[in-house]
Amino acid sequence: MTDRKLVRELQAIVGRGGVIHAPEDLLVYEYDATIERSLPEAVVLPTTAEQASQVVKLARRRGLPVVARGAGTGLSGGAIPAAGGIMLVMTRMKRILEIDTENRLAVVEPGLVNLDLSAALSPYGLYYAPDPSSQKACTLGGNVAENAGGPHCLAYGVTTNHVLGLEVVLADGQIVWLGGKTADRPGYDLRTLVIGSEGTLAIVTKIIVRLLPLPEATVTLLAIFNEMEQASQAVSAIIAKGMLPAALEMLDKLTMGVVEEAVHAGYPPDAGAVLLIEVEGRRDSVGEEADAIRAICENAGAREVRIGFTPADQEALWAGRKEALGALGRLAPSYYILDGTVPRTKLPQVLRGVYQVGEKYGFLIANVFHAGDGNLHPNIAFDESQPGQAEKVLEAGAEIMRLCVDAGGTITGEHGVGMEKRDFMRWIFSDDDLEAMRRIQVAFASEQRFNPGKIFPAAIGSGEVASRQRPVSQSLGPDACI
Amino acid sequence: MVKEGLLHNLLESALDSQRVFPREEAASYAVDGVIPQVVAMPETVEEVAQVMRLASREDAAVIPWGGGTTMSLGNIPRRYDIALSLSRLNQIVEYEPSDVTATVQAGKTLADFQRHLAEHSQSLALDPPSAQEATIGGILAVNASGPSRHAYGTARDLLLGIRAVQADGRIIKAGGRVVKNVAGYDLSRLFIGSLGTLGIIVEASFRLAPVPTAERTAVVSFPTAHEAWRFAAQTASLSLRAVELLNAATVRQAATLSQPAKEGYALVLAAAGQPAALERSLKELGELSRRTDAASFAEVDESAQSPLWQAIGGLARPSSSDAALVCKAAVLPSQVPTLAEQIETTRREMALEPLLVSHLTAGIVYSAWPFSQNEDVQRPLDLVNTLRRAVARLGGSLVVEACPPALKEKIDVWGEPAADFPLMRRLKEQFDPKGILNAGRFLGRL
Numbered sequence: 037m038t039d040r041k042l043v044r045e046l047q048a049i050v051g052r053g054g055v056i057h058a059p060e061d062l063l064v065y066e067y068d069a070t071i072e073r074s075l076p077e078a079v080v081l082p083t084t085a086e087q088a089s090q091v092v093k094l095a096r097r098r099g100l101p102v103v104a105r106g107a108g109t110g111l112s113g114g115a116i117p118a119a120g121g122i123m124l125v126m127t128r129m130k131r132i133l134e135i136d137t138e139n140r141l142a143v144v145e146p147g148l149v150n151l152d153l154s155a156a157l158s159p160y161g162l163y164y165a166p167d168p169s170s171q172k173a174c175t176l177g178g179n180v181a182e183n184a185g186g187p188h189c190l191a192y193g194v195t196t197n198h199v200l201g202l203e204v205v206l207a208d209g210q211i212v213w214l215g216g217k218t219a220d221r222p223g224y225d226l227r228t229l230v231i232g233s234e235g236t237l238a239i240v241t242k243i244i245v246r247l248l249p250l251p252e253a254t255v256t257l258l259a260i261f262n263e264m265e266q267a268s269q270a271v272s273a274i275i276a277k278g279m280l281p282a283a284l285e286m287l288d289k290l291t292m293g294v295v296e297e298a299v300h301a302g303y304p305p306d307a308g309a310v311l312l313i314e315v316e317g318r319r320d321s322v323g324e325e326a327d328a329i330r331a332i333c334e335n336a337g338a339r340e341v342r343i344g345f346t347p348a349d350q351e352a353l354w355a356g357r358k359e360a361l362g363a364l365g366r367l368a369p370s371y372y373i374l375d376g377t378v379p380r381t382k383l384p385q386v387l388r389g390v391y392q393v394g395e396k397y398g399f400l401i402a403n404v405f406h407a408g409d410g411n412l413h414p415n416i417a418f419d420e421s422q423p424g425q426a427e428k429v430l431e432a433g434a435e436i437m438r439l440c441v442d443a444g445g446t447i448t449g450e451h452g453v454g455m456e457k458r459d460f461m462r463w464i465f466s467d468d469d470l471e472a473m474r475r476i477q478v479a480f481a482s483e484q485r486f487n488p489g490k491i492f493p494a495a496i497g498s499g500e501v502a503s504r505q506r507p508v509s510q511s512l513g514p515d516a517c518i
Numbered sequence: 519m520v521k522e523g524l525l526h527n528l529l530e531s532a533l534d535s536q537r538v539f540p541r542e543e544a545a546s547y548a549v550d551g552v553i554p555q556v557v558a559m560p561e562t563v564e565e566v567a568q569v570m571r572l573a574s575r576e577d578a579a580v581i582p583w584g585g586g587t588t589m590s591l592g593n594i595p596r597r598y599d600i601a602l603s604l605s606r607l608n609q610i611v612e613y614e615p616s617d618v619t620a621t622v623q624a625g626k627t628l629a630d631f632q633r634h635l636a637e638h639s640q641s642l643a644l645d646p647p648s649a650q651e652a653t654i655g656g657i658l659a660v661n662a663s664g665p666s667r668h669a670y671g672t673a674r675d676l677l678l679g680i681r682a683v684q685a686d687g688r689i690i691k692a693g694g695r696v697v698k699n700v701a702g703y704d705l706s707r708l709f710i711g712s713l714g715t716l717g718i719i720v721e722a723s724f725r726l727a728p729v730p731t732a733e734r735t736a737v738v739s740f741p742t743a744h745e746a747w748r749f750a751a752q753t754a755s756l757s758l759r760a761v762e763l764l765n766a767a768t769v770r771q772a773a774t775l776s777q778p779a780k781e782g783y784a785l786v787l788a789a790a791g792q793p794a795a796l797e798r799s800l801k802e803l804g805e806l807s808r809r810t811d812a813a814s815f816a817e818v819d820e821s822a823q824s825p826l827w828q829a830i831g832g833l834a835r836p837s838s839s840d841a842a843l844v845c846k847a848a849v850l851p852s853q854v855p856t857l858a859e860q861i862e863t864t865r866r867e868m869a870l871e872p873l874l875v876s877h878l879t880a881g882i883v884y885s886a887w888p889f890s891q892n893e894d895v896q897r898p899l900d901l902v903n904t905l906r907r908a909v910a911r912l913g914g915s916l917v918v919e920a921c922p923p924a925l926k927e928k929i930d931v932w933g934e935p936a937a938d939f940p941l942m943r944r945l946k947e948q949f950d951p952k953g954i955l956n957a958g959r960f961l962g963r964l
């Protein structure tokens with residue numbers, strides 16, 4: 037039961053309509069796109085940085101944690117109030133404050149939806165490059181917190197490469213700018229720390245983003261291979277040749293099968309894998325590049341390469357990729373989305389390992405992922421209602437993460453550590469490495485204040501009980517995205 | 519203050535005596551005239567850690583030393599006992615050309631690294647001045663960049679991860695070796711531009727880039743910087759590697775140019791890519807120059823390109839030999855012309871002949887002001903204050919990258935700390951509680 041006095045104090049800051057506290061209303065905020073659940077004591081929807089600051093100060097006086105949330109589309113439990121407390125939902129702060137076309141930057145509020153920004157920019161011939169697959173729903177504040185990626189990050193980089201400055205509320209309630217509109221600012225690059233900090237260092241209240249000119253032309257290629265190995269070879273060859281397509285995505289046989297059933301994307305039933313490749317650039321040069329990529333694919337054994345020059349053709353080629361996750365629901369009632377990165381030359385080896393793990397545990401694993409970055413997304417299909425399945429899925433998932441780490445990769449390429457992968461952090465970081473990260477939190481004085489229970493493995497002997505995680509997702513339906 | 523001689527003996531017992539040098543041999547490691555007691559040249563990461571453990575125990579102040587090309591940057595050291603040279607940590611740790619990534623030790627010079635990568639037609643897309651001497655660790659520590667940042671960005675767009683030795687000697691790693699990685703706080707990017715005040719980078723992993731098939735350079739001159747900016751703003755769709763703005767004095771110094779202008783500005787543009795695309799880019803640049811207010815347009819001979827770009831890189835940068843004042847201003851790109859005008863006004867008022875080189879699309883403006891060795895401190899000080907006021911009006915920053923120590927005593931070369939400074943101070947205290955790494959040299963004399 038939420039403390040009445042707390043509610044009144046919060047209402048005094050943001051008004052009655054800005055506080056949600058009825059238990060049935062709070063249920064909406066206890067989860068994100070993972071299955072972890074934890075209720076906040078109250079949800080606050082600030083409309084200004086000053087309000088957010090006052091809420092942070094109030095939480096501090098009362099010793100309550102604060103968890104920021106955007107659209108709740110995260111895939112690692114980043115927005116779940118693991119230790120309760122006050123949730124700051126930033127979705128009412130969604131204005132575009134400035135668009136500077138000359139210097140190609142924009143100042144926005146954190147609740148702005150990713151795709152809404154690019155839509156507002158298109159009349160100026162500009163766009164914001166990072167495009168997480170949830171971009172119709174996810175907010176830029178959430179993107180900053182998770183350092184979000186997306187299919188088009190291969191050529192353009194992830195969120196951190198596109199954020200120039202942040203206005204943030206620190207743990208003591210102070211509002212301060214980190215970074216700014218101009219380059220190479222003297223002093224430590226604090227903005228860099230907040231980006232990808234999963235809401236544990238500061239609450240972001242304004243974002244200065246870098247914008248790119250819209251490409252003159254786009255060509256989409258769909259290359260169909262009999263064998264997954266051939267597709268992987270093509271990926272390696274494209275990267276090794278120094279070509280940097282805007283996107284380079286792969287779907288495996290299992291994914292293609294269910295996608296074909298769901299949306300009739302035109303995938304041959306006996307194909308082993310498809311690559312979806314997008315080339316962007318000048319009108320007079322994309323054709324050459326597309327031809328070169330087609331040749332590489334054919335050399336690697338592609339049995340067919342389809343090319344789309346018009347927006348309608350391109351949309352048709354992308355349809356299968358975009359619907360992939362929704363279609364996976366046909367495989368089993370539930371599936372668990374993994375996220376890991378490996379060196380691109382290790383893709384064939386690691387993918388073989390992924391399928392072996394599937395066989396070992398008796399799960400179907402569908403792979404649809406950002407091949408050009410080496411960023412894997414194995415989806416383990418299972419039935420949660422069967423006793424013991426959830427535990428087995430966790431084990432299989434951990435084994436796949438281990439494969440990524442052993443191949444010289446990492447435990448998350450774009451979804452974040454969150455609650456899900458805290459205990460895997462020790463696989464890639466030593467105690468000294470983790471302690472250095474802790475020092476950052478100490479400097480920000482945000483420990484136990486902002487989003488506790490994330491990123492860091494449960495400290496040994498601290499008495500903190502690692503919530504026995506159930507990072508097992510129910511079938512996410514057609515809105516799910518990776 | 520550590521007793522003279524003690525450090526030398528301690529270090530000798532930790533490292534081979536061949537790699538420890540006493541004060542008498544340390545003059546070339548002076549920073550702003552301060553000479554260290556001892557120079558240490560560790561050969562392994564573990565030896566760097568040993569030196570730092572020792573320094574931490576003895577409370578000895580350490581200045582990490584790469585190629586020594588940018589030691590003029592920073593405030594006067596508060597104390598300085600050990601010069602820690604990383605020049606012997608110069609190995610390539612891992613290079614997988616097919617992954618287009620590489621891991622290299624911090625003491626490797628950029629030129630050495632590039633030679634290795636060039637065998638596979640790849641490169642690290644960073645082109646700061648003095649590539650022959652500048653080391654990977656030093657480049658990261660000062661966030662050095664060059665004209666290529668127009669196309670490739672800066673170190674933070676290329677760095678994948680680091681290993682570093684902390685002030686207490688503990689070795690940490692941050693980031694990784696894969697191109698996409700969001701596990702934990704982004705410590706590796708924090709180290710970029712931190713001037714070795716948080717720890718000593720000993721190893722770095724990068725994403726690489728293919729060497730462009732071909733490159734062509736064009737020089738377009740304009741009566742004013744405003745016209746140059748309007749021109750540059752219309753080139754967004756061309757595949758350019760670099761867009762540099764030079765004032766007339768700089769154009770004259772970059773002697774390879776055929777028709778140096780007496781006044782005004784020149785844009786030097788490098789188009790890179792496939793030969794066909796190059797031709798088109800050049801053609802469009804030519805057409806654009808005819809449509810706009812350009813005073814002249816010239817393509818640079820292929821043989822003259824490389825020397826020209828080298829000259830541009832080095833022109834407005836600190837040189838240890840003269841008494842020049844070198845300032846690096848950062849403003850919005852669209853405000854570079856306004857700043858250039860201000861610099862022009864100051865030039866006339868002070869009767870000086872500064873070189874001006876700007877990474878135009880990044881809003882970075884270097885200006886190098888000649889002063890004689892025996893110049894009183896007042897004029898350079900007035901100049902810095904004038905420029906700082908101008909840059910502040912534009913919302914930018916101004917760092918004095920090189921100047922005589924007499925001037926350094928009167929200013930913070932990084933400028934005034936802002937509201938985020940207390941956070942920076944706490945960060946420094948967390949990573950270097952004894953204040954032994956580059957003591958006093960960073961922003962706010964951290």
